[in-house]
Amino acid sequence: MQQIDHNRNIIEIDNVSFSYGNTIVLEDINLNIHLGDFLAIVGPNGGGKTTLLKIVLGLLKPTKGTVRLFGTDIKQFKDWTKVGYVPQKVTNFDLNFPATVREVVAMGRFAKRGLFRFLNQIDDRIISRSLEHVDMLEYQNRLIGSLSGGQQQRVFIARALAQEPSVILLDEPTVGIDVKAQEDFYALMKTLNEKLELSLAMVSHDLDVVAHEATEVACINRILACHVDPKEFFRGGFLEKVYGQNAKYLTHHH
């Protein structure tokens, strides 16, 4: 098996700042996501981590600084199918939308196929394979709104996989799913990261991700407060630094 070069940067965030009006949300963030990483971006709510994710996705423009994706400045970047995105499900979708699981996952192929082209058998196979990876193939004809939160989560991951990305960015993926589903979710992340060799970056206010499968941790609270190995994270007193005195509540079940 070919060894992954973990020193290769796939996403480079250089001196990025962002403000809404006079409020500084992010200040001078420097952060690289390496090939093969499973990066957990943690920090308190309102600390700017989702804003950072949206900047990397091109949904927001930084007030200052540059972002490079796969070596290309984000302003010139065209190869968006390489970047998979799993949105925070609670905010982004209508439970009554008339779409089956398979129809939702097929959306992951749309941009890949391009304008004026229709999905073909190759796309069909990739859609089925993506559903198998998340163990949802048997639910393919169910309506998306009829599934549990954890199952919907898997479908959105399958949609990102169908795009055949190199990196998947996830926004608060564990919000609104039960404990069992969360464990399955982390097991799936480990498989994607290790077996499919996908780079992952996940924004979470929940420190569970650090204790689980992440290979690196970045803490964002307006500034980049740390970028360390997960083991170091709990040892180094970063918790109090990022979250303040209430940090203990966040890890109560460990």
Added chain:
Amino acid sequence: MLDILNYSFIVRGLEAGLMIALVAPLIGIFLVLRRYSLIADTLAHVSLAGIALGLIFNLNPIFSAMTLTVVSSVAIERLRLTRKIYGESALALFLSGSLALALILIGLAHGFNVNLFNYLFGSIVTVRPSDVTNILIFGLVVALLIFLFFKELIFISFDEEAARVSGIPSRMVNIILIVLAALTISLAIPIVGVLLVSALIVIPVVAALQLRTSFIRTLIFAEVFSVLSVVSGVVISYYLDLSSGGTIVIVTLLFFGLAWLFAKLTHR
């Protein structure tokens, strides 16, 4: 029964109506799912101003309506994107503004003639032979463009942000949808009328949504409801001497009621 087909105006009404019935749900499904149903009503009122302009300046009212509606639809979308104005406030501006313009134009043309009244409430008598050709040609163009952008429209309706991130040109697709909605509404007005056109675009889709099935099947059901409503509406209105627009919309509501009842009884 088929004796009604001996009247050329009925045949014209049915031909044009069938085309409109097929195109309306293609637009309607995306407007409804994006919570943008009200734009149909707004664009219909803009069409009225366009028709009034056409009648005053002796232009083909379908074309003057199309032009004004397409221009306004782009303006509404741009206004919505600036976010300085709420989406529905932009709609209100255009709805009342164009109605006001239409009223002034009608006044200038010395009153409400029968012609314009037909456009308000719709009548198959309004459909002229040249209208049928225009409706068929433009209807086909709208259907073809929806077909070409179908997958992008589905993704954007489901999750615009994720669609944008994956590289789908969401702004362009949004503009295309709204321009096609404008064209469809202008085409449908001679038959269903300004006041009822949005019902034909919205109600068959809302009825199909009650059945809670896949996207493709929802669209197929909406097409079936729409075609049955228009055909039976035209035929019933002829035999009972009723308004064709009114009859068509009442039949769509009947389908909605049946779909809703079916969903309730089968616990969908």
